[in-house]
Amino acid sequence: MIIAVDGPSGSGKSSTARGVATRLGLQYLDTGAMYRAVTWSVLEHGIDPADTETAAARARDLQLAISTDPQHQTVGADGTDITEAIRDPRISESVSKVAATNLAVRAELIRRQQAIIAAAQQTGGIVVEGRDIATVVAPEAELKVVLTADQEARMARRKAELAEGAVSAEQLRDQIVRRDADDSTVAQFLVASDGAVTVDSTHLSLEEVIDVICRLAKEAEAAPRDRES
Ligand SMILES: Nc1ncnc2c1ncn2[C@@H]1O[C@H](COP(=O)(O)OP(=O)(O)O)[C@@H](O)[C@H]1O
Numbered sequence: 009m010i011i012a013v014d015g016p017s018g019s020g021k022s023s024t025a026r027g028v029a030t031r032l033g034l035q036y037l038d039t040g041a042m043y044r045a046v047t048w049s050v051l052e053h054g055i056d057p058a059d060t061e062t063a064a065a066r067a068r069d070l071q072l073a074i075s076t077d078p079q080h081q082t083v084g085a086d087g088t089d090i091t092e093a094i095r096d097p098r099i100s101e102s103v104s105k106v107a108a109t110n111l112a113v114r115a116e117l118i119r120r121q122q123a124i125i126a127a128a129q130q131t132g133g134i135v136v137e138g139r140d141i142a143t144v145v146a147p148e149a150e151l152k153v154v155l156t157a158d159q160e161a162r163m164a165r166r167k168a169e170l171a172e173g174a175v176s177a178e179q180l181r182d183q184i185v186r187r188d189a190d191d192s193t194v195a196q197f198l199v200a201s202d203g204a205v206t207v208d209s210t211h212l213s214l215e216e217v218i219d220v221i222c223r224l225a226k227e228a229e230a231a232p233r234d235r236e237s
């Protein structure tokens with residue numbers, strides 16, 4: 009089974025997808041971490057973010073190792089553990105320009121994501137989260153969820169996650185509002201695709217969102233054809 013979870017920044021995709029995968033015994037893929045890893049590598053090599061061709065070549069050459077264990081996330085780039093480094097605000101600031109809106113980088117990462125998904129299908133299935141999973145990466149997913157939350161709730165969640173004073177109010181807005189606007193010029197993640205279910209998490213706890221998606225997964229598994237549109 010493939011479960012696709014798409015949605016804007018701070019809507020709870022990563023925490024929810026990890027929780028669902030853990031509960032259902034599935035693997036988990038954080039595609040955003042892959043865009044962050046390419047961004048880390050591009051910056052590390054001193055490549056000009058505006059040089060889309062060189063950035064794409066870096067993406068193609070990058071040895072990217074991402075774990076699919078929902079309880080143990082690790083990301084490696086050319087042998088360096090960058091699990092923590094990709095969460096740095098420096099990466100959040102640049103990821104849209106360096107990787108996410110670069111069509112050649114997207115093509116390379118989508119190819120790798122589809123290979124990881126195909127491998128996971130041999131062992132039960134996977135929960136994949138990102139922006140374009142249901143629309144582009146895995147349109148064959150049995151369950152497609154668009155996870156949303158009010159902008160204020162998303163900013164408050166991100167703020168709570170970061171160390172006090174780590175980012176200014178302006179940086180926080182940049183990470184959530186500006187980034188979503190830039191990202192949606194390429195990935196139409198704010199519009200639910202055919203057959204997708206929108207879950208608004210604004211007034212739900214993390215456990216409640218996980219409950220809802222697990223229930224939808226059971227329904228999709230029981231009656232796969234009913235959900236096709
Ligand atoms: N339903 C929820 N209610 C409250 N906080 C949540 C909820 N879902 C996620 N969070 C918290 O919000 C923050 C952002 O969640 P995350 O999963 O990283 O979102 P995304 O992957 O969509 O950017 C995390 O600190 C997470 O624990």
Ligand SMILES: Nc1ccn([C@H]2C[C@H](O)[C@@H](COP(=O)(O)OP(=O)(O)O)O2)c(=O)n1
Nearest residue numbers: 017018039040041043103108138139140191
């Ligand atoms: N499938 C995907 C996943 C992420 N992206 C982009 C969108 C974001 O700006 C970056 C990083 O994604 P990530 O999910 O880590 O971002 P947030 O956790 O929402 O802050 O990559 C994308 O374009 N397509």
